[in-house]
Amino acid sequence: MSNIYNSLVESFHNELEYYDTKHKPCVVFDIDGTILVDGIYSPKNDDEIIKDVYNFLLYLQSIGIDIFIITARPESRQNRIGTIEMLRKLRINYKYLYMWNQNIFRSHIKFKEEARREIFENGYNVIMSLGDNHWDYGDYGGLGVHIHNNGDKIEYVDDFL
């Protein structure tokens, strides 16, 4: 396993120790540029998946940590069906898939923050949020993990805490 994968696993377990046990731990993932190489709607082969992030997600699943997906893919029937099918093929199990409803949120930044808040209000601690943009983490998102350049590098961001 790679250094990035190992670092994610280790950081997750370090973070977990800081949280109370009244709330269930969970981790939030963006999709595009985070789990999938940017610009890929549904991967056709392994090269279109960001393997360190994807394998980290599978690891979390294997130890019973709940996963939430928050994507700025626009909410529509077709888009939701297509994205659910893509996640199913990748064997990604999630508690909820948040997609950007542009009738409710003009800004994708506000949409993502409100989604994290809703997760928190449902009794969860978000331990980590992973994404390739700064709006993928922040309030209610725990430790931010910025995915650079389709997984070539990651950066931990906690200076907003």
Ligand SMILES: [Mg+2]
């Ligand atoms: Mg993204």
